[in-house]
Amino acid sequence: MTTVGLIANPLAGKDIRRLVARAGSVSDADKMSILRQAAVGAAESGATRLLIAPDSQRLAVRAIAGLDLGLTIEVADVRVDGNGADTVAAARSFRDNGVGAIVALGGDGTSRDVAKGWLAAPLVALSTGTNNVFPQTIEATSAGLAAGLLATGVVPITSASHRAKVLHVQVTASSGDPAGCLRHDLALVDVALIDGRFVGSRAVWDPDRLRRLAVTTAEPGSVGLSSVAAALRPVDRTRPGGLSLSFGPAGTSIRAALAPGLFAELTVDSIDDLADQPITWSGPGVLSFDGERGMSLRPDQSVTITLRTDGPRVVDVARVCELAVEAGWFVK
Amino acid sequence: MTATETAVGEKSYVEAVSGTIAQLMREDDDIFVAGEDVGAFGGVFSTFLGLHAEFGDRRVVDTPISEQAIVGLGIGAAVTGLRPIVDLMFMDFVLVAMDQLANQAAKLKYMFGGEATMPLTITTTGGAGLSAAAQHSQSLEAILCHIPGLKVVFPSNAYDMKGLLVSCVREDNPTVVVKNKLLLGTSCPVPDDLYAIPLGVADVVKEGRDVTIVAVGRMVNEALVAAEKLAADGIECEIVDPRTLQPFDTDTVVASAKKTNRIVVVHEAVQFGGIGAEMTAQITEGAFDYLDAPIHRIGAPFAPVPFSPALEQHYVPNAAKIEAGVRQVLGR
Amino acid sequence: MMDISDDVLRDLHRRMVRIRQFEEGAGKLAEQAKLPGFLHLYVGEEAVAAGACAALTDEDQITSTHRGHGHLVAKGGDFRRMMAELMGRATGYCKGKGGSMHISDLSLGMLGANGIVGAGTPIAVGAAFANRYRDNGKVALAFFGDGATNIGAFHEAANMACALHLPIVFMCENNGYGEFTPREKTMAITDVVDRAAGYGMPGVIVDGMDAVAVYEAAVEAVARARAGDGPTMIEAKTYRYYNHHGVQNMGVQYRTDDEIEAWKKRDPISGLEARMAELGVMSADDATAVWAEVEAELGDAVQFAEDSPFPEPEALLSDVYTVMEGAAR
Ligand SMILES: Cc1ncc(C[n+]2csc(CCOP(=O)(O)OP(=O)(O)O)c2C)c(N)n1
Ligand SMILES: [Mg+2]
Numbered sequence: 002m003t004t005v006g007l008i009a010n011p012l013a014g015k016d017i018r019r020l021v022a023r024a025g026s027v028s029d030a031d032k033m034s035i036l037r038q039a040a041v042g043a044a045e046s047g048a049t050r051l052l053i054a055p056d057s058q059r060l061a062v063r064a065i066a067g068l069d070l071g072l073t074i075e076v077a078d079v080r081v082d083g084n085g086a087d088t089v090a091a092a093r094s095f096r097d098n099g100v101g102a103i104v105a106l107g108g109d110g111t112s113r114d115v116a117k118g119w120l121a122a123p124l125v126a127l128s129t130g131t132n133n134v135f136p137q138t139i140e141a142t143s144a145g146l147a148a149g150l151l152a153t154g155v156v157p158i159t160s161a162s163h164r165a166k167v168l169h170v171q172v173t174a175s176s177g178d179p180a181g182c183l184r185h186d187l188a189l190v191d192v193a194l195i196d197g198r199f200v201g202s203r204a205v206w207d208p209d210r211l212r213r214l215a216v217t218t219a220e221p222g223s224v225g226l227s228s229v230a231a232a233l234r235p236v237d238r239t240r241p242g243g244l245s246l247s248f249g250p251a252g253t254s255i256r257a258a259l260a261p262g263l264f265a266e267l268t269v270d271s272i273d274d275l276a277d278q279p280i281t282w283s284g285p286g287v288l289s290f291d292g293e294r295g296m297s298l299r300p301d302q303s304v305t306i307t308l309r310t311d312g313p314r315v316v317d318v319a320r321v322c323e324l325a326v327e328a329g330w331f332v333k
Numbered sequence: 334m335t336a337t338e339t340a341v342g343e344k345s346y347v348e349a350v351s352g353t354i355a356q357l358m359r360e361d362d363d364i365f366v367a368g369e370d371v372g373a374f375g376g377v378f379s380t381f382l383g384l385h386a387e388f389g390d391r392r393v394v395d396t397p398i399s400e401q402a403i404v405g406l407g408i409g410a411a412v413t414g415l416r417p418i419v420d421l422m423f424m425d426f427v428l429v430a431m432d433q434l435a436n437q438a439a440k441l442k443y444m445f446g447g448e449a450t451m452p453l454t455i456t457t458t459g460g461a462g463l464s465a466a467a468q469h470s471q472s473l474e475a476i477l478c479h480i481p482g483l484k485v486v487f488p489s490n491a492y493d494m495k496g497l498l499v500s501c502v503r504e505d506n507p508t509v510v511v512k513n514k515l516l517l518g519t520s521c522p523v524p525d526d527l528y529a530i531p532l533g534v535a536d537v538v539k540e541g542r543d544v545t546i547v548a549v550g551r552m553v554n555e556a557l558v559a560a561e562k563l564a565a566d567g568i569e570c571e572i573v574d575p576r577t578l579q580p581f582d583t584d585t586v587v588a589s590a591k592k593t594n595r596i597v598v599v600h601e602a603v604q605f606g607g608i609g610a611e612m613t614a615q616i617t618e619g620a621f622d623y624l625d626a627p628i629h630r631i632g633a634p635f636a637p638v639p640f641s642p643a644l645e646q647h648y649v650p651n652a653a654k655i656e657a658g659v660r661q662v663l664g665r
Numbered sequence: 666m667m668d669i670s671d672d673v674l675r676d677l678h679r680r681m682v683r684i685r686q687f688e689e690g691a692g693k694l695a696e697q698a699k700l701p702g703f704l705h706l707y708v709g710e711e712a713v714a715a716g717a718c719a720a721l722t723d724e725d726q727i728t729s730t731h732r733g734h735g736h737l738v739a740k741g742g743d744f745r746r747m748m749a750e751l752m753g754r755a756t757g758y759c760k761g762k763g764g765s766m767h768i769s770d771l772s773l774g775m776l777g778a779n780g781i782v783g784a785g786t787p788i789a790v791g792a793a794f795a796n797r798y799r800d801n802g803k804v805a806l807a808f809f810g811d812g813a814t815n816i817g818a819f820h821e822a823a824n825m826a827c828a829l830h831l832p833i834v835f836m837c838e839n840n841g842y843g844e845f846t847p848r849e850k851t852m853a854i855t856d857v858v859d860r861a862a863g864y865g866m867p868g869v870i871v872d873g874m875d876a877v878a879v880y881e882a883a884v885e886a887v888a889r890a891r892a893g894d895g896p897t898m899i900e901a902k903t904y905r906y907y908n909h910h911g912v913q914n915m916g917v918q919y920r921t922d923d924e925i926e927a928w929k930k931r932d933p934i935s936g937l938e939a940r941m942a943e944l945g946v947m948s949a950d951d952a953t954a955v956w957a958e959v960e961a962e963l964g965d966a967v968q969f970a971e972d973s974p975f976p977e978p979e980a981l982l983s984d985v986y987t988v989m990e991g992a993a994r
Contacts, residue, residue, distance in 0.1 A: 012870070015858060019867040020885040020897060026868060028859040058855040082927075083902075198944050199669055202871055202881040210668070299943065374845040374919060397815035397851035398782050398843050429781065429816070464701035464753065466764045468780030636985045640764030641753030642701050643975030 002073075003152045004050040005043040005145065006100035007065075008091050008115065009036055010107035011058035012084075013130035016293075017202040023262025027129045029060055032106055035127060036064035039104045039145035044070040046149020051075070052100055054091030057083035085114045092118030101152025102316060104144050109135045109225070109291035113189050116167065116313050120187075123151060123158050124165075124313040131204070131261065132225040132292045134190045134218060135165070135238075139318050147321035155330055161320040163239045165312030166217035168192050170288070171305045172298065183302070188290040189313075191216045191226045192306055197287045200294045208265035213282045214246040215275060215306050225292050229257040233272050238315075243275040243308045279307040339526040346516045349491035349523055350380040350456070353498045354418060356527050358388055361416060364502065367394040367406055368420030368456075377422055378458055378517055400426050404433035404455065411453040411507075412441060418502060424459030424511065425471045438507040439482030453507045454498075460513040460551060460601055461638045461649045470638035470645075472602035474549070477509050478579040478611070484532055485579040487511040489553035492523050493576055496530030504532065513551045513601075535582035537589065541569035544659050545589040547612055548572060549600035552631075556599060558652035563659055570659060578608055586612065587619035594625040595662040599655055604632025626662040631655060669877055671946045673719065677876040678941065679955055680715035681934045684708075684735040686959045687744060690967065691734065691751055691765075692912040699971075700751050702764050707735030709906035712933035713838050714739035716879025716901075717806060720887045726774035726792040726805045728785030731766050732838075732905070733778025736808050740773045744966035754973035761976040762984065774803075782843075783816035785809060786835070790822045793831035793890075804890040806834040806883075812843025814857050823898070827864040832890035834883065835866075835898040838873065844909045845919045861898040873901030874931040904928035 014027030043051055050073040053061040065074055077098070079090040088111055095103055096119040103122050105115050108130015115122050125144045126136035150156045170192055172184040194213040195205060205211075205226065218238040219230035230236070230244045232255040249270035259265045284298030298304065325331065344352065358364045366384055368376070372395035375382035385393040396403050400421055407419035421427050427434065434455070441449045461470035477485045484506055488494035494512075501508035538553060539560060548556040553574045560570035573589050575582055590596050596616055598609040613628045631650045639645050688708045695704045707714065710732075718727070718739035729736040737747060742758075750757025751765050758768055769777035776792060779785045789807035796803040813819050814837065826833045837857045841848050849855070861868025871878045879901055886897035906929060908917055915922045941947040947955075 011855065015856060015868070015870040017869050017871065017882050017885065019869045020882065020889065026858070026862055028862065029854055029856060030859065197668060199877045199940070201669070201875065201877040202869075203878070297940075369843070370845050372846070372850070377844065395846050395850050398812045399815050399817070401817050426781070429818075464764065465703060466766055466780065467762075468766065469703070634982060636982055637762075639762045639976075639981060640702060640759070640767070641761030641976055643753060644761060644978065644981050647978045647981055 002050050002099060003048045003154070004052050004098070004100045005048045005148045005152050006052045006054070006095035006103040007036060007039060007061050008054040008088055008103060008105040009056055009060040010088055010111040010114070010130070011056050011060050013107035013111055016131060016204050018131045018204045018206065018260050021204065021206045021263070022260030024131045024260060029058060032060050032129055033064035035106055035129060035141040036061050037068060038141035039127070040065055040068060040070060042142040042145025043104070043149040044072050046146050046153055046155070048072060048101070048149040048152045052077055052095060052098060054088065055079065055081050056087055057081050085110065088114035089118040092122055095119060096122065102148035102158070104148050107136065108133050109190050110293050112136055112313070113187065113291045116165070116187060116189060120167070120311060120313070122313045123162065123316060125316045125318060134220070134223045134225055134227055135291070143318050143322060147316055147318040150321050150325050150330070151316065155328060156321045156324045158314055158316070161317045161324055162314040163317070164310050165189055165315050166238070166243060166308060166310050167312035168215055168217055168243070169307045169309060172296070173303055173305065174301060184296070186290060186295065190218055190291045193226055193289045194282050194286045194298070195289055195294065198285070198297055200287060200297060203293045204260070205289045205292055205294060206260050206263060208259060208267045211248050211267060212286060213248070215243060215280065217243045217308060219244055224258040224261055226259065229255065229267055229269070230272065232257050233269060241310060245273045245275045245280050247271045275308050277308065279305045281305050339524045341522045341524045343520050344491050344523040345518060345520040346491045346494055346512070347379050347518070349494035350498065350512065351382045351384060353495045353527070354381070355384055355387060357499065357502050358384070358392060363414065363416040364418060365392040365394065365415065366418045366420070367396050368403060369396055369398055369422050371395060371420055376420065378512070378514070380456070380512065381420070400430035401433050404430040404438060407453045407455065408433060408438050408441070408451065411451045412449050416452045416502065418454045418456060421455060421457040423469050424457045424473050425468050427457055427473055427477070434483070435480045439480045443482060450505045451507045452505045454501045454510060455507065456510045456512060458512040458514055460515055461645060462515050464640055464642055464645060466640040467637035472600065474511055474578055475602055475606060475608045478608055482507065483579060484508045484577070485511065486532065486577045487550040488576065489516070489550050489574050490519065491521050493530060493536070495523055496528050497532070497576060499527055499529045500532050503529065511550065516551050530576065532577045533580040533582055534577065535573050535575045535585040537571065537585065538574050539570065539572040541571035542593060543569045544595040544597060544663060545571045545573060545593045546655060546659065547586055547596065547598045548574060549578065549608060552599045552601055552650060555650065555652040556655050559655035559659065562652070562656055568659065568663065581611070581615070583615045583619060587616060590616045590620040591623045594623050596624070596628045597631065597655060597658045597662055598628060599631040599650055599658070601650060602632055603635055604630055605635050607632045626664070629658045629662045631658050669880070673880070674937070674941055674946050676719055677715050677880060678934070678937055678947065680719060680739045681711040681876060681937070682955050682959050684711045684714060684738045685934055686956070686963050687734060687738050687747065690963045692907065694751070694967065695912055700765070701753055702766070703910050704765055705732040705910050706905065706907045706912070707732050709928065710838055710840060710873065710903045711735060712876035712879050713836070713873045713901040713903055714808070716876040717808070717836050717883045719880050720883035721804065721806060724774060725803050725887070726776055726789070728776045728789040728792070728805070728807045729778045730785060730808055730810060730813065731778060731780055731782065732810070733768055734765065736778070737768055737770060737775050740770070740775045742770055742773065742775065744962050745969040748966040748970040749973045752970045753975060754970055755976040755980070756969070756973040760980060762980070783809060783813040783818040786813070786819045786822035789833055790826045790831060793826065793833035794829065796832055802891060804832045804834065804887050806836055806887070808836050808838060810843065811837060811839040811841065811848050811857050812851065814860060815851055823860070823864045826896045827866050830895040832893070833896045834886045834890055835896060836883070837898065837900045838903055839900050840903050840905050842909070842920065847919065856900060858898055858900040866896045866898055868898035868900065870900045870902065873903030874928070874933045874936065876933055876937055
């Protein structure tokens with residue numbers, strides 16, 4: 002059996018950044034048509050099974066219903082709570098059930114949840130979220146096809162993917178003793194420490210409250226917290242190493258697109274390369290992961306952040322298709 | 334009531350609705366039911382209980398909260414050949430659907446030069462007495478009777494409910510069946526088999542020689558109570574229940590007026606412009622020379638239905654008011 | 666991303682506790698058959714009314730629904746007059762004429778609970794129009810349920826507000842049900858906010874069990890409206906603990922006890938209290954004191970209502986019209 006996994010995050014693309022910035026919205030109807038395209042692409046590849054995540058809004062289930070795809074369709078047997086944990090659980094179940102490649106719809110946060118469930122997931126991330134540094138704009142039909150070509154082994158994954166960098170986050174009591182780790186987490190693009198006390202509406206958009214930032218990627222032209230680092234020292238997603246920044250009253254002033262349609266001025270106090278050496282920040286504040294406030298940190302707590310290149314195997318869809326052409330796959 | 338060979342059992346007003354609809358649906362696949370909460374829940378007044386279990390989603394349809402579209406659904410389905418029963422939960426919500434009711438359902442046939450048939454039954458529940466306040470207590474039958482093209486029935490007991498409902502559903506014109514909240518739990522002997530009470534035929538509920546009480550809907554029951562009290566004083570009341578308000582059985586009412594020469598007209602709706610005003614006019618036209626006293630009308634005062642029981646008890650007409658009215662027209 | 670001050674936190678907390686206590690109190694009275702008529706309790710949804718109303722000034726207006734007590738309490742409603750109204754007394758907000766489903770306080774900009782689903786939204790549009798007409802800087806906010814977005818009045822109101830670019834916020838309380846029917850039976854979409862784009866306004870989803878999240882979004886939406894940037898829709902995902910009306914809790918046919926339990930675990934009040942304690946903004950004792958204060962307020966209100974007279978029968982005919990000096994009656 003050759004299996005493609007399909008996940009859609011129903012929550013993506015609908016948060017407060019439509020108000021505080023100028024983000025667009027992605028309706029469920031849009032997401033479902035993208036899912037259909039990806040499913041058809043996967044079926045076209047010759048994959049024999051589609052394993053779909055049972056998201057809280059049943060987007061994938063509803064999208065696939067009634068499609069005559071000629072492959073087996075199964076719904077992953079995981080609990081659905083209507084939050085990010087659903088994606089984590091689905092990815093884990095994909096890993097345990099022989100999925101060859103995943104197509105995931107959402108923003109940076111969705112890819113992060115996939116990685117939390119299956120760190121080395123073979124992943125085609127389609128952007129239907131608000132901030133999309135990690136997922137890229139790809140035709141969904143081709144995304145499904147590419148995932149399928151990997152699953153069926155027409156194209157070997159090693160020849161058309163790179164390992165994503167990951168910021169591994171450990172929250173500890175202030176002693177910094179890893180034995181006292183309270184929580185593990187990770188981010189694929191950025192982790193930030195922000196002034197404030199509440200996760201609230203999750204998004205991050207106020208430049209004045211940014212204190213620390215760590216990024217895996219700093220690509221000029223992108224949008225979100227990582228674009229702040231990119232304004233000073235670009236880092237490609239496929240190269241090793243990241244950056245660590247701190248903000249303060251004095252330093253280099255830059256302007257960056259913090260959210261879609263929202264530029265802000267920030268003062269970067271320091272910027273350092275981030276290699277395999279862990280860095281430590283201490284509370285209080287709120288930690289954001291890939292642009293979303295995720296947990297609050299008490300004054301007596303600190304975080305240790307370690308960069309490693311052990312994340313999802315990010316599929317280069319165009320490259321997969323090229324290799325399939327070379328293999329003569331399209332000629333029937 | 335005619336003698337029948339079929340079994341007769343005590344049935345409630347509510348059962349007379351749900352049971353009769355079930356019987357009609359078994360006979361005719363063109364009949365379906367649609368309305369808010371009418372499916373598995375069985376309607377908020379339980380008047381559709383059991384239908385969904387027997388007939389399923391295809392024929393018992395939970396609709397969105399969309400009164401205009403509920404009536405429109407009935408109109409469109411009726412004019413293309415089905416025989417819909419649609420429910421407007423509270424009679425007050427008739428006003429939300431008024432365009433579809435009055436401008437569409439009522440007039441299509443006429444506007445189309447007689448081409449359309451509209452076998453549509455609309456059920457709704459009216460009446461005060463439950464502290465449901467101004468938007469959940471109204472009796473709006475007169476407004477419906479004013480619209481040429483609609484037929485309106487208002488059964489005062491379970492037996493009439495069954496017979497009138499059968500006629501309405503089998504009728505090829507749009508009909509409105511008014512249920513009354515305080516009658517829902519009342520019961521009386523009702524034959525098991527289907528039977529029809531023709532539309533436009535009044536029922537002389539009780540014969541008497543001194544005075545005619547023309548009572549609408551639940552007021553028939555109040556009139557019976559009043560009549561019993563008056564009988565103790567040797568006053569013999571005749572009680573006429575029009576049962577159908579549109580078309581109105583002028584002949585029966587006028588004949589009774591000619592017999593007793595004194596008339597009390599009573600309904601729960603606001604007296605001004607109520608159906609009683611029309612009845613009074615018709616009696617005057619048909620039996621002016623026979624009247625020994627001005628016709629006495631009883632209805633609600635000219636105010637919305639109040640919430641507080643302290644006010645509502647003075648608002649809704651009752652046996653005491655009817656008794657007083659009778660004494661007034663008799664001068665004793 | 667404003668910094669939520671301690672004062673705002675305490676304010677959100679107090680608003681929610683007042684709603685919870687009022688509603689639980691009303692529920693108890695209903696069980697003792699002391700409240701006539703329908704009772705649609707707001708328990709579970711407190712974060713929405715509290716978060717939204719805390720983002721408004723006293724002068725801004727709201728329109729409400731059949732589930733309206735929470736909205737009035739959040740806008741600053743007086744327990745005494747509310748309780749008296751629920752008991753049908755002459756001292757109530759509506760002199761006993763309106764009851765639970767029509768409770769209102771125009772002086773607080775609360776333009777009425779409403780017995781007709783969806784009917785409040787066009788009225789909020791009118792208030793927003795008047796605000797702009799007078800250029801008074803006020804904003805109107807319409808509360809409505811998920812079910813209400815299926816009725817024509819809502820759609821007409823949303824479209825008109827956008828066409829006229831009015832200072833209004835559409836605040837949807839999506840609790841997953843309209844009466845006893847789950848949302849998925851009556852809509853082919855899950856997120857009401859998907860409708861916003863169809864009218865040309867931004868729409869966002871917030872966690873309706875988190876007063877801070879609702880407040881953050883409401884502040885932004887209200888600021889947009891006040892700045893002349895037009896309407897916004899906010900969809901708060903929330904849940905009512907009790908039955909559609911009345912005080913039945915567990916054991917209903919149309920939703921599972923597990924579902925109810927799962928939502929209760931995310932209780933908006935205990936969640937905020939825990940966080941405030943952690944932050945040192947409110948100790949357990951402080952919280953207890955708030956509950957006790959509100960309980961006293963409630964006890965006083967119930968006593969006041971029970972001691973209040975019922976309206977006189979003559980009141981039946983007054984207030985149908987505004988009586989104008991010198992006009993024919
Ligand atoms: C026009 C209209 N139709 C139907 C009703 C009956 N009704 C009262 S509340 C309600 C459900 C409303 O659902 P929603 O808007 O989601 O609000 P919720 O009760 O969930 O807070 C219905 C159908 C009504 N009051 N008005
Ligand atoms: Mg609802």
